[in-house]
Amino acid sequence: MNQVLWEMPVPSSALTRGPSFVALLKRECELSFYIESDDGENKAGIIFDGVEAYKCTHMTARSVEMINTAYDKLVRLDGSPWLAEITANSAAYYAKRQPTPKELQHLMICFDDGPCYEVICANFKPL
Numbered sequence: 648m649n650q651v652l653w654e655m656p657v658p659s660s661a662l663t664r665g666p667s668f669v670a671l672l673k674r675e676c677e678l679s680f681y682i683e684s685d686d687g688e689n690k691a692g693i694i695f696d697g698v699e700a701y702k703c704t705h706m707t708a709r710s711v712e713m714i715n716t717a718y719d720k721l722v723r724l725d726g727s728p729w730l731a732e733i734t735a736n737s738a739a740y741y742a743k744r745q746p747t748p749k750e751l752q753h754l755m756i757c758f759d760d761g762p763c764y765e766v767i768c769a770n771f772k773p774l
Contacts, residue, residue, distance in 0.1 A: 652754070653721040653773060656691055657682050659759040666692070666758050674698045678756070678764060679774060690774065693721060693756075697749050697769025699733050706761030713763045717755040721771070727753040733767045 659666075665680030671694075679692035695701075704713065716722055724730070730753035737751065749769035757763040 649716060649725055650723045651720050652723055652771070653693065655719040659719050662758075663688055666762070666764075668701070668703060668764055670698075670701075676701060676766065676768075677774070680758075692774045693771050694774060695754070695766045695768040695771045697751070698766060699737060699751060700729075700767040702765050704761070704763045704765070709757065709761055709763050713755065714757050717757045717763065719756075719758070721754055721756045724753040724755055729753060729765070730767055 659680075661682065663681045663683050667677075667679050669677045669679075671677055674697055676695045676698050677692060678695070679690055681688045681690055683689075716724075730751060734751055751767050751769060753765065753767055754771060755763065755765045
């Protein structure tokens with residue numbers, strides 16, 4: 648069963664800027680956006696850590712299932728074929744090396760009018 652891990656602080660239709668997805672150093676990625684508040688515009692979002700793979704699906708290519716599953720919320724997808732593939736590749740790489748790989752998870756979030764972001768990573772934290 649899929650699990651909701653984080654929810655948007657406001658509906659994505661109310662964002663003033665973004666979303667923006669940026670690959671950072673050391674296998675981190677930042678998904679950020681701006682929201683209006685009483686003291687002006689504030690940055691919010693998520694940092695993904697231990698990123699192994701990510702993809703972005705734009706509005707016209709999103710499925711109804713993607714929207715229904717992860718609209719305005721970060722969801723852990725259980726039993727994902729993509730996660731199984733990346734985990735197997737990672738395990739083969741680490742079979743001859745140290746340290747052992749971290750446990751990975753497949754996360755997804757969809758925004759109003761797109762895009763939908765998917766990330767295979769070890770962890771995440773809100774900005």
